[in-house]
Amino acid sequence: MRHIGKNIKTSIFTTVFMIIVVFLTTNILSCSKENKEITGEELSEYVLELDQAVDVSRENVEEFSLLEKQDIENMTPLEILESISLDYQYEHDTQKSEDCDILTADLVDGRKIMIVRFDRLTKIEAFFIQFQSNLDTKGYTFNQRLKYSDICNSYEGPDEGAQAYLLKRSNYLIMLLK
Amino acid sequence: MNRKFNFLSYLVLFSFLTLVLSPIGYLYAQENTNTDVLQTEDLVSWEQCPYDFEFDISEGYNKVILQHIGSDGAFNKFGGWKAWVEVNGNRIYEWRDFKSETGSEWYDFTTGEHVFDKDLDSDSTDITDFVTDGSNTLTYFHYNEGPGSGIYIEVEYAANKEVSENGDAIASQDNGQVSGDQDTYDIDIEGSSEPSSSEGESPEKDTEAYSSEQLILDEQLDLKESLEDRNEGISVEETEKLVFNFKSLYIDMDNPSYVFGRDIPGLSEDSLKEYNRSDLYSSFLGPGQYIQPSDSWEDIARLALVESKVHYNYAQRIGYFKSLYNILSVFYIIQSFRESLTEIPGQFNKLKSFKSASDIVKNADTFISLTSNLSGIYETVVAVDKEGARELGFPELDSKVMFVIGAISSGGWSVLGDISKATFIDNAQYSINYEIKKALLNTSLAYHAQKIHELALKDKFSAKEIEDFYFHARRIAVLKQIDTLLNIEDSVSLWQENPDLVTRAFDFLNIIDKESALEQDIDLYNQILSNYESAESYLINDMGTLGLDF
Numbered sequence: 096m097r098h099i100g101k102n103i104k105t106s107i108f109t110t111v112f113m114i115i116v117v118f119l120t121t122n123i124l125s126c127s128k129e130n131k132e133i134t135g136e137e138l139s140e141y142v143l144e145l146d147q148a149v150d151v152s153r154e155n156v157e158e159f160s161l162l163e164k165q166d167i168e169n170m171t172p173l174e175i176l177e178s179i180s181l182d183y184q185y186e187h188d189t190q191k192s193e194d195c196d197i198l199t200a201d202l203v204d205g206r207k208i209m210i211v212r213f214d215r216l217t218k219i220e221a222f223f224i225q226f227q228s229n230l231d232t233k234g235y236t237f238n239q240r241l242k243y244s245d246i247c248n249s250y251e252g253p254d255e256g257a258q259a260y261l262l263k264r265s266n267y268l269i270m271l272l273k
Numbered sequence: 274m275n276r277k278f279n280f281l282s283y284l285v286l287f288s289f290l291t292l293v294l295s296p297i298g299y300l301y302a303q304e305n306t307n308t309d310v311l312q313t314e315d316l317v318s319w320e321q322c323p324y325d326f327e328f329d330i331s332e333g334y335n336k337v338i339l340q341h342i343g344s345d346g347a348f349n350k351f352g353g354w355k356a357w358v359e360v361n362g363n364r365i366y367e368w369r370d371f372k373s374e375t376g377s378e379w380y381d382f383t384t385g386e387h388v389f390d391k392d393l394d395s396d397s398t399d400i401t402d403f404v405t406d407g408s409n410t411l412t413y414f415h416y417n418e419g420p421g422s423g424i425y426i427e428v429e430y431a432a433n434k435e436v437s438e439n440g441d442a443i444a445s446q447d448n449g450q451v452s453g454d455q456d457t458y459d460i461d462i463e464g465s466s467e468p469s470s471s472e473g474e475s476p477e478k479d480t481e482a483y484s485s486e487q488l489i490l491d492e493q494l495d496l497k498e499s500l501e502d503r504n505e506g507i508s509v510e511e512t513e514k515l516v517f518n519f520k521s522l523y524i525d526m527d528n529p530s531y532v533f534g535r536d537i538p539g540l541s542e543d544s545l546k547e548y549n550r551s552d553l554y555s556s557f558l559g560p561g562q563y564i565q566p567s568d569s570w571e572d573i574a575r576l577a578l579v580e581s582k583v584h585y586n587y588a589q590r591i592g593y594f595k596s597l598y599n600i601l602s603v604f605y606i607i608q609s610f611r612e613s614l615t616e617i618p619g620q621f622n623k624l625k626s627f628k629s630a631s632d633i634v635k636n637a638d639t640f641i642s643l644t645s646n647l648s649g650i651y652e653t654v655v656a657v658d659k660e661g662a663r664e665l666g667f668p669e670l671d672s673k674v675m676f677v678i679g680a681i682s683s684g685g686w687s688v689l690g691d692i693s694k695a696t697f698i699d700n701a702q703y704s705i706n707y708e709i710k711k712a713l714l715n716t717s718l719a720y721h722a723q724k725i726h727e728l729a730l731k732d733k734f735s736a737k738e739i740e741d742f743y744f745h746a747r748r749i750a751v752l753k754q755i756d757t758l759l760n761i762e763d764s765v766s767l768w769q770e771n772p773d774l775v776t777r778a779f780d781f782l783n784i785i786d787k788e789s790a791l792e793q794d795i796d797l798y799n800q801i802l803s804n805y806e807s808a809e810s811y812l813i814n815d816m817g818t819l820g821l822d823f
Binding site: 140141142143146193215218222223227229234236240246259 | 591592596599600602614615618661664665705707708763766767771774775782783784786
């Protein structure tokens with residue numbers, strides 16, 4: 096009887112041992128697979144650190160807050176304008192330009208909105224950075240980064256109290272002048 | 274029949290003699306040449322570049338060939354990505370381009386030919402015409418990640434020249450040991466320069482001393498002779514003063530406008546203090562109204578340091594790194610990026626934290642590595658998909674500009690010839706890297722201006738210091754030209770990309786800047802560019818007058 100008990104203990108021990116070995120081997124294999132399949136996105140995280148080091152203001156811009164949870168990729172420029180007009184009346188103008196659609200609107204409360212939808216994501220990336228590079232020599236002073244995704248910067252205009260907000264999200268550049 | 278027999282006999286005899294004598298002839302020929310090998314003990318990594326390899330050659334050499342040794346021990350004609358080699362200041366070859374069909378494209382200065390990897394029919398370069406008896410310097414540069422590549426020089430002498438055993442043919446380098454493979458000797462640069470094969474015997478010439486102090490004395494002598502040739506009326510004593518007390522006799526080294534023949538913008542210590550207290554500083558804007566004609570090289574360095582910080586900050590704040598992340602995320606990124614990308618944040622933050630231009634001089638490697646990392650990344654992205662990279666804001670030109678900025682601070686001269694105003698304008702609309710290029714360029718400017726400032730503080734100069742002075746001054750003139758080209762690029766970029774959109778966006782923001790005003794901007798920049806071009810010519814003339822190489 097004692098002999099049988101010993102055999103049972105041995106087989107339980109062997110089973111547990113095998114489970115541990117299989118578990119560890121699977122883990123090791125999956126880790127090494129992960130390392131081999133590291134993506135460009137993961138590698139680029141390093142430079143993203145530098146962007147995340149920029150101070151982000153919690154300033155609330157109502158218009159952009161309204162957009163934050165919307166899937167603007169599937170909205171037209173006019174639908175976006177409608178959703179951020181805060182029910183104020185506006186006059187608007189649209190223009191089809193090379194690589195993009197442009198909508199500008201003057202609202203009765205004095206705000207101005209410009210919405211640019213780029214045909215390709217690649218184009219907005221270059222324009223957004225280039226445009227800002229020019230702004231600082233044209234009297235607009237960088238003020239702060241705002242919390243809105245994907246990237247939102249505010250500028251102080253040359254006219255006293257004028258504030259410009261630039262939001263880049265998906266293939267849209269939205270500018271708000273207050 | 275008899276004649277036929279005779280002919281056959283001669284033929285057999287001739288064949289026999291040929292068979293017997295050929296090896297003897299071969300051995301005889303072998304005995305009449307003696308090959309010596311000079312090579313770096315370790316492979317040269319890109320971080321060590323530009324790498325100076327000094328070697329001595331005795332009289333009576335017949336042929337000198339250059340090869341590179343890879344980490345796998347294979348011999349190659351050329352030395353890696355973006356590589357170039359100079360021997361005694363003469364460019365031997367340089368990397369020009371890469372295409373997947375042909376491999377790298379090289380320009381071989383010894384033959385004046387473009388060579389492609391796929392067509393290579395030799396693994397060595399004949400540099401006999403570029404070396405001299407005695408001390409020679411080979412400068413090697415490359416941008417390959419990994420262990421790098423070694424330098425291997427084979428010198429063929431007449432057999433009666435016992436090059437290795439008497440220690441005449443000796444190689445030395447700044448940072449390590451050098452060994453000869455065949456006819457071996459080892460030299461410890463820190464200690465004795467006695468060749469190992471003749472232990473206990475004094476070498477005929479103390480080559481280590483020769484390669485440092487003697488070299489400077491030789492240079493001074495050459496300079497004096499050169500000056501005497503040109504200035505027949507000047508006595509030897511006066512010439513000597515010219516060399517050793519250059520400052521008081523020839524030019525006003527403290528005064529940049531005297532050296533360049535025109536005013537150069539700078540920032541005085543007092544102006545910097547005022548700027549630091551101003552709204553411009555707190556808004557991360559450049560010093561604008563505080564800029565004035567510089568009275569010293571330190572003024573130039575001070576302004577460049579401030580400008581570099583403004584651009585580093587602005588690049589970061591407007592989202593340059595977010596864009597870089599977006600762009601790199603959509604590309605297939607090779608593992609070799611990992612190291613570069615990991616290093617970039619640390620290097621960037623370190624450069625932003627510098628308090629003075631002397632910090633840049635002390636940490637030049639950080640700046641050089643950052644330019645190298647960025648240009649390497651851009652270059653690889655371009656190699657993966659040239660058109661895609663261009664559309665995303667990474668034109669091929671940007672990696673070249675980065676490369677040049679890094680190279681001219683690390684002592685090299687690089688491929689400035691490829692970069693013209695027209696090329697900048699052609700690429701302008703695609704580049705999103707303006708701020709980071711301006712930041713790096715100003716760091717480089719601060720580095721060179723600070724180096725001259727430190728030299729200008731001296732009362733007397735050696736010939737080497739005079740050469741250094743011109744080295745840095747000329748690079749400032751070139752950096753100023755690139756800076757102006759970048760300004761043209763920035764002005765042109767938006768208008769070239771989509772004039773309708775820019776017009777609408779500027780109208781929207783009440784910015785009074787029309788496309789028509791662009792011509793005026795470009796005229797102004799052309800004037801500035803021409804000023805710095807003539808400043809460079811001015812310096813080149815000066816260098817020519819002094820008999821300096823450039």
